[in-house]
Amino acid sequence: MDPILGIHGSALTFRAQRMDVLATNLANADTPHYKARDMEFASTLAGVQTSLRPRRTHRGHIEPAAAKSAADLKYRNPHQPSMDGNTVEADLEMARYAENAVAYQASLMFVNRRITGLRAAITGRVS
Amino acid sequence: MTGFSTFDVAGSALAAQQLRLNLTASNLANMNNVAGQPDAVYRPRHAIFAAADDGFGAALDAVGVQVLGVIESTTQPIERYDPGHPQADERGMVYAANVNVMEEMANMISASRSYQSNLEVVNTAKELMLRTLSLGQG
Numbered sequence: 001m002d003p004i005l006g007i008h009g010s011a012l013t014f015r016a017q018r019m020d021v022l023a024t025n026l027a028n029a030d031t032p033h034y035k036a037r038d039m040e041f042a043s044t045l046a047g048v049q050t051s052l053r054p055r056r057t058h059r060g061h062i063e064p065a066a067a068k069s070a071a072d073l074k075y076r077n078p079h080q081p082s083m084d085g086n087t088v089e090a091d092l093e094m095a096r097y098a099e100n101a102v103a104y105q106a107s108l109m110f111v112n113r114r115i116t117g118l119r120a121a122i123t124g125r126v127s
Numbered sequence: 128m129t130g131f132s133t134f135d136v137a138g139s140a141l142a143a144q145q146l147r148l149n150l151t152a153s154n155l156a157n158m159n160n161v162a163g164q165p166d167a168v169y170r171p172r173h174a175i176f177a178a179a180d181d182g183f184g185a186a187l188d189a190v191g192v193q194v195l196g197v198i199e200s201t202t203q204p205i206e207r208y209d210p211g212h213p214q215a216d217e218r219g220m221v222y223a224a225n226v227n228v229m230e231e232m233a234n235m236i237s238a239s240r241s242y243q244s245n246l247e248v249v250n251t252a253k254e255l256m257l258r259t260l261s262l263g264q265g
Binding site for chain 2: 026
């Protein structure tokens, strides 16, 4: 975790990635046999917070995998199956997309306040 | 995150839905066409969509939608007895385009709604990007 921005830098990355995944679902809402996917916040958070990640201390070492991996993408269980095998439910995806956007803005606000606070501390006055 | 891939994904969907709307308009515009031979008459056209996943990218890559092609419907034209028609064949038959209006209307509504939701995706992504760009300026 970033000592200055805390969890919110990673949270922004997660939200941006999830935005891509949800946009992919919505783009393929009419594609036959397309299976909707999503990422889970809790497991991603656990991956970011864990301290048991390998560190690269020798140039012969392989770069450890990033906290985020494709394994975190899960397929969705549709509430109503459709004839063409597509599991995208556009209204629900829209709702999740909106929720994700709000969470992105919330993290952005935390980062912004942090920068404002640091700047106030550096300059000695509230700008 | 690769930066602006949300725009690529939603943009590909906008283009695909636009094509679908165009094909619906074409089908509805030609629904009253008649011809003297069954092969010469207009056949309804439909777009085939597929996820634009080449199988080589990482599983996390955002994939848009691609149009595999436009197919012509294989339904037979409607045969109609109309001996007074200038294009009628020797049996007095003309062949009319077999456009299913209900199907086309349902297609149009579906395409229009998908277009709207993808436009919403673009707008939201744009707003978030602009806010991120102005980070630390407030």
